[in-house]
Amino acid sequence: MAPANKVNADLQREREKCTFNTTELTNLIDGGADKTEERKKREDMALKEGIHIEEVPAEYLSHKENYELAVKKACLLFKMIRKLQEEENTGMENYMAVLGGTLGSAILRDGSPLTLHYVMFIPTLMGQATVEQQAYWIGRAFNLDVVGTYAQTELGHGTFVRGLETTATYDPATKEFVLHSPTLTSYKWWPGGLAHTANYCIVMAQLYTKGKCHGIHPFIVQLRDEETHMPMPGIKVGEIGAKLGMNGTNNGFLGFEHVRIPREHMLMKNSKVLEDGTYVNAPSSKLTYGTMMFVRVVIVQDMCTYMAKAVTIATRYSAVRRQSQPKPDEPEPQIIDYVTQQHKLFVGIASVHAFRLSAQWLWTMYNNVTAELEAGDLDRLPELHALACCLKAVSTADAAECVERCRLACGGHGYMLSSNLPLMYGLVTAACTYEGENTVLLLQTARYLVKAWQQAAGGNALTPTVSYLANSAVGRRHPPWDNTIEGIILGFQRVAASKISLCVENIERRQKSGMSYEDAWNMTSVQLTSASEAHCRAILLSCYLEETLKSVKEASPALREVMMQLVDLYIVYWALRCVGDLLRFTSISERDIAQLQSWYESLLTQLRPNAVGLVDAFDLRDEILHSTLGAYDGRVYERLMEEAMKSPLNKEPVNQSFHKYLKPFMQGKL
Amino acid sequence: MAPANKVNADLQREREKCTFNTTELTNLIDGGADKTEERKKREDMALKEGIHIEEVPAEYLSHKENYELAVKKACLLFKMIRKLQEEENTGMENYMAVLGGTLGSAILRDGSPLTLHYVMFIPTLMGQATVEQQAYWIGRAFNLDVVGTYAQTELGHGTFVRGLETTATYDPATKEFVLHSPTLTSYKWWPGGLAHTANYCIVMAQLYTKGKCHGIHPFIVQLRDEETHMPMPGIKVGEIGAKLGMNGTNNGFLGFEHVRIPREHMLMKNSKVLEDGTYVNAPSSKLTYGTMMFVRVVIVQDMCTYMAKAVTIATRYSAVRRQSQPKPDEPEPQIIDYVTQQHKLFVGIASVHAFRLSAQWLWTMYNNVTAELEAGDLDRLPELHALACCLKAVSTADAAECVERCRLACGGHGYMLSSNLPLMYGLVTAACTYEGENTVLLLQTARYLVKAWQQAAGGNALTPTVSYLANSAVGRRHPPWDNTIEGIILGFQRVAASKISLCVENIERRQKSGMSYEDAWNMTSVQLTSASEAHCRAILLSCYLEETLKSVKEASPALREVMMQLVDLYIVYWALRCVGDLLRFTSISERDIAQLQSWYESLLTQLRPNAVGLVDAFDLRDEILHSTLGAYDGRVYERLMEEAMKSPLNKEPVNQSFHKYLKPFMQGKL
The missing domain is CATH 1.20.140.10 (Butyryl-CoA Dehydrogenase, subunit A, domain 3)
Structure with a gap:
């Protein structure tokens, strides 16, 4: 059995008999020795903040506690990304790529409620908003004046996008779109961060104008008050419940009761609705x-x-x-x-x-x-x-x-x-x-x-x-x-x-x-x-x-x-x-x-x-693997026992259920 | 969309076009119409107590709360089984078969901490204890004076039983066996109910007497005080931690520090150790x-x-x-x-x-x-x-x-x-x-x-x-x-x-x-x-x-x-x-x-x-299926929404993490 900090003897022997240089392979995978160094430097920076450290392992928390922890970690992670970006004066994407990927998933092991803000809300604005819309929204989004998400899938329709039922009907009288959920199955269902995190959302809805349906288009909708975070009138929003995994992503549902948004909240880089309700087609639908x-x-x-x-x-x-x-x-x-x-x-x-x-x-x-x-x-x-x-x-x-x-x-x-x-x-x-x-x-x-x-x-x-x-x-x-x-x-x-x-x-x-x-x-x-x-x-x-x-x-x-x-x-x-x-x-x-x-x-x-x-050449750190069985030093059994001892049930020699249920049951008094 | 109590129209149509009598098939599967009736009667009895009803679905509880709920439910379930057995004056096995199986798993969806008492502890006593030992132990076990489990697998050995390391060494001076865990890998690991539920355990250990090892044999060991439930001296016991499933089973670990038990606590129906330490071989090892x-x-x-x-x-x-x-x-x-x-x-x-x-x-x-x-x-x-x-x-x-x-x-x-x-x-x-x-x-x-x-x-x-x-x-x-x-x-x-x-x-x-x-x-x-x-x-x-x-x-x-x-x-x-x-x-x-x-x-x-x-002919009730997608009436979308609303996160419009982390983060004040 290996003591702490000593590598298991069998694993040591394996490393000694390896016929090639593992660093050479690591560099090959990273795309060069400089890339390996850069990656390692960023990993060091990210991990030194200790955001990944869990006092009580997440598996012992309740669903609600896990969400709250995920919000905390996500805020700290993206704060760090912003800091690094400002320090090095480089693009945010650089850090997103590293910290949002392998490392991000080491910190937010079961998903993040802010991911869709960065990987769907902002990119969709960049891809589908007009220049004027981008000028207004993208700065606010990067600056986190708003936290956004992207809602497409509904309770009744997923991969078959044409079947979505949410409607956005143009009202030329007020120059507004009216968003509505005509059925239970038309409720948005699944978008990450939607439940309790985002206050804005890009909603994909069937566009109706002048009595005609023009298919699915994107609209920006405010979900929650920017100050109080209370749901806006006509917005029904909440979480969809526990899942097999990704319980940190805060997947939500969303229904509309005739919610009105200004005409300018339709993303109009491709297709447009003019003030009078005239629909102007996209140059090419293949662009999306x-x-x-x-x-x-x-x-x-x-x-x-x-x-x-x-x-x-x-x-x-x-x-x-x-x-x-x-x-x-x-x-x-x-x-x-x-x-x-x-x-x-x-x-x-x-x-x-x-x-x-x-x-x-x-x-x-x-x-x-x-x-x-x-x-x-x-x-x-x-x-x-x-x-x-x-x-x-x-x-x-x-x-x-x-x-x-x-x-x-x-x-x-x-x-x-x-x-x-x-x-x-x-x-x-x-x-x-x-x-x-x-x-x-x-x-x-x-x-x-x-x-x-x-x-x-x-x-x-x-x-x-x-x-x-x-x-x-x-x-x-x-x-x-x-x-x-x-x-x-x-x-x-x-x-x-x-x-x-x-x-x-x-x-x-x-x-x-x-x-x-x-x-x-x-x-x-x-x-x-x-x-x-x-x-x-x-x-x-x-x-x-x-x-x-x-x-x-x-x-x-x-x-x-x-x-x-x-x-x-x-x-x-x-x-x-x-x-x-x-x-x-x-x-x-x-x-x-x-x-x-x-x-x-x-x-x-x-x-x-x-x-x-x-x-070994995949060069995945222990913090990223997060595994009792896979750590570099091979202290498998020691780690299994150490992790077991972190269970809250092991903090007390006798659980209260003995006195409450088991003993009365044994004595025929339950 | 189907209102409550009304069957979804598509599902109704499916049932109308079925070419055979589903009841005939149900009877065939059960082994006769009388068996179907008997099964249904028992299901009714078991479910009318309402033990299966979860106010807050188990997936929203913490690991510890889930264990406590499992103990409660298991006690109520086995109490009901005892009651039914006494009422009908029939063998306990009858009820175990029905209630411990499909129905038991509907009530204790993620495993029960008392299962091993009934399916391993008692049967092992029946199979491997002498007549005298059975007279003493089986009554106590059925009467729940003791709650037992069965410990074989260790941290270091599972399927390969010969490799187990726990030792039971006979001391003829005191006529006792000394149970010991010589290594970390010799700790028992996995037995259900072992962690915080059982107070007795059948332990499989390498038997040593007169300096010679005779292989794996069963011993009864007291783990916890019958009154206080505190671990006995020399017993190290606890839970192994959260798992992919079966988090209601209370799987435990167990280590011994030179724990002494009387000679009579070796189960001796097959092999024996005499008072002087002489080992008497089993008539046939194939019996086990x-x-x-x-x-x-x-x-x-x-x-x-x-x-x-x-x-x-x-x-x-x-x-x-x-x-x-x-x-x-x-x-x-x-x-x-x-x-x-x-x-x-x-x-x-x-x-x-x-x-x-x-x-x-x-x-x-x-x-x-x-x-x-x-x-x-x-x-x-x-x-x-x-x-x-x-x-x-x-x-x-x-x-x-x-x-x-x-x-x-x-x-x-x-x-x-x-x-x-x-x-x-x-x-x-x-x-x-x-x-x-x-x-x-x-x-x-x-x-x-x-x-x-x-x-x-x-x-x-x-x-x-x-x-x-x-x-x-x-x-x-x-x-x-x-x-x-x-x-x-x-x-x-x-x-x-x-x-x-x-x-x-x-x-x-x-x-x-x-x-x-x-x-x-x-x-x-x-x-x-x-x-x-x-x-x-x-x-x-x-x-x-x-x-x-x-x-x-x-x-x-x-x-x-x-x-x-x-x-x-x-x-x-x-x-x-x-x-x-x-x-x-x-x-x-x-x-x-x-x-x-x-x-x-x-x-x-x-x-x-x-x-x-x-x-339909499998005749699995909604309470047994426990599924939003599979209920008999096909109210899929309604049930998905109803279940989502049970999430504790949906009980408040704004989660505290907004004020604690998200808003400060958005305002650059985190």
């Missing part, structure tokens, strides 16, 4: 896609962070934990020596890199397409949209699976909140639903793929990320199976193409038998989601390989070797997991499969000595 | 397997209940929720009309029946084997053990997946604690770890399968549940693929046999290359768990078909038809999900697969009108 796609790229990055945290915790724990005795004359092995455990962990390490590099690649593409958009070129927008949809869906699903697999790999101790794995799962699984429900998103990608397939079959050129469909679509012969990394990637492309082809066939067959296109689509939709996922897997595998090859060009041979082992592991893992697809649509043989299985097992063995080094 | 296997059978049944709850909630919600507009001139469809949604839900309905019937079948086998055991026949014990291991592992993993899929199928609202789905997931996923970690259990089954394979290859006879291995093991030719339900089951048997065969080959190959058997086993263990799961799937599919055929013999044609559709759905679903295995090891063709896919899609369509009827 930008934010949505940006958020989805950010989600993919977020998922990498969560997976990195989870595998760090589970890998370190697996090096410390010893269990069972397969050989009677030898000590209990570290559980990381069990191949079933390696199978659970190592693909998680590889996944972090696969999604990290894919997110970077998508980010570059997003910036290119945005630049093209601003130059009036909308060509690659549908392709980007299709990619962002499926990558959001697959990354969130994979991250949820990875975090949960890591949690279960820690056995009973992973079930303790002090491991931090349950809380993390709560946050990751939320992402499977928010910002576009995953099944809906996969079907959006599928719609693009079906179109692309039909274009290719018609001999038309395809955009880069779907160009692999061309060969299949025109019925060209495929090369025989090649049992290499490159061969597997080609195989995955072939699987995706074949699945899309089958979907198109099935839809057409069903239409011929008399179904409408919509019904034929619906009947085929299970297969369509599967085709969409297959497309995403093909992209992920090739992107991971290509981007790794680029990024390790300058790396030391030792690091390059490990990075390539991870790529191999990831790709072989997915080949074995999707072996049914490969058998259906390529010429892979049983002999090839047996070889892949042996290859996979030997990759696990090769990676085994570097496992702890690989997670 | 009984309880462990019993618990695993109960877990499979539990998993059925959780799945039934989850699919009931998600199916009803999916009939009420309307979303999107695939056809511009039609209203938004109920989301249950999306085939992707049917794909998520209907297999869950089938799974309930598949596991319910498999659990019944295993229960019968358990009783037969126990009877044989008592007659001294141990032949079928290993087979039963292998089955209980893999069925526990597969049922808990499938149930966790099913509950989580149902939760995600409810979109954002499934994330609300008021849906009850998150809490349910917390309880189900715990079962993947407790009572034998799933991967470890699958490997135990694999060990049995490898032995069976080697027996069969040697031409020896096999026990019934593995007899299907015989043909493959002696290299007999297999019939060609038959694309029917029976054909699929044969295919799954072939897959299991082939996987076991491959494992045996790989282990032997590795041994020949110089590895020890243990290392070869470890290297092959990913494949071994997969073989073990394949065996379990083959059993489940054939058991589900056969037991359904038996159980619907007397059923009406309408019910029989639906029950068989569910069997077909389940088996075709698994064929498609494991299509890679079927392609590898059988002669299934691409054409067969396309047919299965169409068959699957048409089964979804056939089951669609009966979906709500099928979940």
Whole structure:
């Protein structure tokens, strides 16, 4: 057992046998040694204030106390961000990026009631307000004269935005909009910070003017008095109740009883309502896609962070934990020596890199397409949209699976909140639903793929990320199976193409038998989601390989070797997991499969000595991991006991319920 | 929108179009109309006391308040059970079965601190105490003169029982055992009720006498003073802290500092220590397997209940929720009309029946084997053990997946604690770890399968549940693929046999290359768990078909038809999900697969009108479901709002944190 400040001996031994320089990998991940230094400096600054320290761990507080703590911490965090920004005279975004992300989530572990002010209220003003509106609102928002949020989702409608029911009806007599909630289902439901924190809100509502509905538009509405914070007349606002996670975000509901706001409170950068009620259309409705796609790229990055945290915790724990005795004359092995455990962990390490590099690649593409958009070129927008949809869906699903697999790999101790794995799962699984429900998103990608397939079959050129469909679509012969990394990637492309082809066939067959296109689509939709996922897997595998090859060009041979082992592991893992697809649509043989299985097992063995080094290189501080099982020093059992002692129940030897209930019950006097 | 007491119109319509009599199915599930009536009567009795009613929902209380509420509720529940037992003069077990199970979990939603007294403390006394010990202890335990628990797992060891470190050393001078915790990792950790509830405990410890260790044995130890409830000298006891779920169970830790107990406090039905310290061995150590296997059978049944709850909630919600507009001139469809949604839900309905019937079948086998055991026949014990291991592992993993899929199928609202789905997931996923970690259990089954394979290859006879291995093991030719339900089951048997065969080959190959058997086993263990799961799937599919055929013999044609559709759905679903295995090891063709896919899609369509009827037939009352989304009347949105209003945060228009933190922060004065 390791005393305080001493590293667990098993973990120490793991670090000694690591074959590469973990700092080199950390720098590679950060994008250079200077970036690593900068990040560490900011972490130091942020943590030295001690905002993250919890006297009583949050899990012992009531829901209400947790909200109050979250408001306190959020105010202190953003105060610090403002201070740093003023000191260094740099843009707020710089600090938001660092402190609002990984570090912010270390301080506000279960979400922040001020996040939407910074990530939705202000950006929406910047994107959708006119210059005059920006002049008035953005200063006030940055200065925190107002605290805002963004309300779109309703009790009755989420991903299907067109179905929202809140109305904003223009009254030319008073030059006001009347906001109203015609039904219970039209109540806004979910916006963070809405319940008791924000005093202003951007509300998405169906715009009516001159008796006609013009669809969803944004309006600024005052929710609470700036002085007293009391809800304004006609505003019904409160919180939606306890959730699986994110209980610090203060998610709220909001209903309107004929609430009047001045005409100038409609955000009119795109569409406008003139004083007389005339509606002037937006130049292009595609412009609003930008934010949505940006958020989805950010989600993919977020998922990498969560997976990195989870595998760090589970890998370190697996090096410390010893269990069972397969050989009677030898000590209990570290559980990381069990191949079933390696199978659970190592693909998680590889996944972090696969999604990290894919997110970077998508980010570059997003910036290119945005630049093209601003130059009036909308060509690659549908392709980007299709990619962002499926990558959001697959990354969130994979991250949820990875975090949960890591949690279960820690056995009973992973079930303790002090491991931090349950809380993390709560946050990751939320992402499977928010910002576009995953099944809906996969079907959006599928719609693009079906179109692309039909274009290719018609001999038309395809955009880069779907160009692999061309060969299949025109019925060209495929090369025989090649049992290499490159061969597997080609195989995955072939699987995706074949699945899309089958979907198109099935839809057409069903239409011929008399179904409408919509019904034929619906009947085929299970297969369509599967085709969409297959497309995403093909992209992920090739992107991971290509981007790794680029990024390790300058790396030391030792690091390059490990990075390539991870790529191999990831790709072989997915080949074995999707072996049914490969058998259906390529010429892979049983002999090839047996070889892949042996290859996979030997990759696990090769990676085994570097496992702890690989997670150390993610360089996630103890304050960020916040885990009894995953701390750098491996004092697992000591920390479990220390954390247990923080429970308020352990502050008294006898709980009052003994005298109140248990003893009377035992004596038959209850 | 439905007013109170009126059923949602969509749900009403679903019930009208159901093609079978739901009461007939309820009776079939309960085992007869009289059993249904009896169950309902007990539910009425239990619920009329109102113990289940929470003024403030538990999710708004602090951890400590939740414990105190759990003690109160547990005392009231067991008081009621005692009363009923006395009134009807029947065995306590009768009431425990009903009230401790589904109903108990409706009252103590997040676990009970008294459960282990009834399900482990008393049964262990009955199974392992001598007649004299039973005479002294069992009366006291039933009478609640003592509240007990059972402590086995330690901080450092769980599933691997031999590794436990707590010692009980016999001192012949005083005729006492000295209990001691030599290390931090030897502290007991996890037992329910241990922290602040129980005053006695059965402790599993390494028995030392005359300088020799005789392995793990049970001892009764007093933890707390019977009057004051203060911990006894040398006893270190407390709670282990907050967890993902089961926060009502009061899981505790326990350490000993040379605590002395009389010799008579060792439970000596099996092994004994005489006054002089002589150790007398147990007649058969296999006898203690009984309880462990019993618990695993109960877990499979539990998993059925959780799945039934989850699919009931998600199916009803999916009939009420309307979303999107695939056809511009039609209203938004109920989301249950999306085939992707049917794909998520209907297999869950089938799974309930598949596991319910498999659990019944295993229960019968358990009783037969126990009877044989008592007659001294141990032949079928290993087979039963292998089955209980893999069925526990597969049922808990499938149930966790099913509950989580149902939760995600409810979109954002499934994330609300008021849906009850998150809490349910917390309880189900715990079962993947407790009572034998799933991967470890699958490997135990694999060990049995490898032995069976080697027996069969040697031409020896096999026990019934593995007899299907015989043909493959002696290299007999297999019939060609038959694309029917029976054909699929044969295919799954072939897959299991082939996987076991491959494992045996790989282990032997590795041994020949110089590895020890243990290392070869470890290297092959990913494949071994997969073989073990394949065996379990083959059993489940054939058991589900056969037991359904038996159980619907007397059923009406309408019910029989639906029950068989569910069997077909389940088996075709698994064929498609494991299509890679079927392609590898059988002669299934691409054409067969396309047919299965169409068959699957048409089964979804056939089951669609009966979906709500099928979940109604599980007959889970609103008090048991405890869900805003799943209540019988479908008042989903009204209930979500009503529950939200119960949040303490919604009791005040302005939270104090505004004046304390937010306003000062906004004014730059924080």
